[in-house]
Amino acid sequence: MLATCNRLQSLEDLRDFVNETICDHEQLEIGAFQMSERVLVRGGQPCGVYFCIHGPRQVKFSAIWETDSNTILFYGSTGERFLKMQLIDAPKLAA
Helix, strand or coil: CEEEECCCCCHHHHHHHHHHHHHHHHCCCCCCCCEEEEEEEECCEEEEEEEEEECHHHCEEEEEEECCCCEEEEECCCCCEEEEEEECCCCCCCC
């Protein structure tokens, strides 16, 4: 269940990658649903980003980019993780 991903040069590339991965897995049209995000903070420092796609019938799909280990964890609508992706290189998260 651990996969690797090529380099993502910007936060926009990361957003697009998360959106496409969730939409492909859930068989949703890419870009058809709103995606929100929130920076996660630990000890006053940013440590990741929480992404949420607001799907049909108020269903939510999410992903968490954890910057310490440089991984993205993808979750379905039931909260069950369906993919763990190790990033080779990722953009920097500013405070």
